Amino acid sequence: LQDNSYLDTIYRERDALSLNLSHNMAAMKNLSEDTQILSNNLSLLLDSVFSIKEETIAGLVQNQTEILQEMMKQGLLYQMELQQYIHLQKSMENISRSYLRIPQDSPLLENCQRIDQGTICQFCSAGWHFFGLSCYLLSAQTRNWQQSLHWCREQGAHLVVINNQEEQDFLKRTVEMPSWIGLSDRDMEGQWKWVDGTPYDLTPKLWFQKQPDNLGNEDCAVLLPGSMWNDDKCRKLYSSVCEYKAGELHLPVEGLQDELLGP
Numbered sequence: 001l002q003d004n005s006y007l008d009t010i011y012r013e014r015d016a017l018s019l020n021l022s023h024n025m026a027a028m029k030n031l032s033e034d035t036q037i038l039s040n041n042l043s044l045l046l047d048s049v050f051s052i053k054e055e056t057i058a059g060l061v062q063n064q065t066e067i068l069q070e071m072m073k074q075g076l077l078y079q080m081e082l083q084q085y086i087h088l089q090k091s092m093e094n095i096s097r098s099y100l101r102i103p104q105d106s107p108l109l110e111n112c113q114r115i116d117q118g119t120i121c122q123f124c125s126a127g128w129h130f131f132g133l134s135c136y137l138l139s140a141q142t143r144n145w146q147q148s149l150h151w152c153r154e155q156g157a158h159l160v161v162i163n164n165q166e167e168q169d170f171l172k173r174t175v176e177m178p179s180w181i182g183l184s185d186r187d188m189e190g191q192w193k194w195v196d197g198t199p200y201d202l203t204p205k206l207w208f209q210k211q212p213d214n215l216g217n218e219d220c221a222v223l224l225p226g227s228m229w230n231d232d233k234c235r236k237l238y239s240s241v242c243e244y245k246a247g248e249l250h251l252p253v254e255g256l257q258d259e260l261l262g263p
Contacts, residue, residue, distance in 0.1 A: 111246075122246040130246060131170045136160065137242040138175060145220040148180045148240035149195065157244035158182055161194045161203075162223075168206050171241065175225045179239040183221035186234060189214060192221075207231075 111130055112121040124135035135157075143151060152159050159182030162168050182195035192200045192212075212218065212231035220234040223241070232238075 118250060121249040123249060124246055129174060132167060133246050134167075134243050135246050136171070136174070138179065139240045139242065140177070142237035142239055143180075144237055145180050145184065145234040148238070149182070152182075152240065152242035155242050155244075157242040158195050160223075160241040160243040161196050161198050162206065163198065163203055165204055165206075168204065171223060172226050175223055175239075175241060177225060177239040179223050179225075179241045181221050181223050181229070181241060182243075183229070184219050184234065185212075185231075186219045189219070 111123065112119055122130065122133060124130045128135040128137050130136075137152075137155060137157065139148070139151065149159055159180060160171065161182050162171065183192055183200075184195075185192045187193065194200060194203065206228050208228045208230050211229065212221070214231065216233060218231040218233055220232060221229050222232045222236075222238055223229055
């Protein structure tokens, strides 16, 4: 009986060991599978890290290359602009030297005055009258107001705008025929406008007495020789007076004789 009991014990222990062994083997299998999964994940992670590193390095290299190319481009542009500046500076020096050779009786030197930086001379194109700071052209050919407006623009000017009494007096002395000036109320009756945008309220109103009267849709202003303004029908044919700002010539003081400019 003791032998049988001993054998039963051995069998039970064997069965228990066998069961534990099976459990351990199953656990080892699961552990091996988990290890393989971790190994695979680690490989994927390393591949991703290497890929990101390569892309980052490639991107940095590309950015550096683009930056270097842009720097070279800007350097070339700077060199070109520097050469242009040097060329322009030489041209200005040549022009300045040529100013010194202007004959003293040149029309360019008829209206000069000293300034801190040298001398400034106002001048007009041939055939134009100089007064104040403007140039004036009197057209003997008659046109309506609109045609006169366009004709003056073709000359690089505009119909005259009278800003003060001195300018009016100059024109009264100069104009020999009724002439259109750059003033009208064609857009809205009673709202007179100068063609260059000068506010009408800021200029003198040098009309004939009881003018403008808008008699028969008279919407354009005409200057009578030796006289004042009158409103008249814009379709009528009159001479015209054009005006533009006088050109300016800047000279160093030593480029002119003292007697040319006076004391």
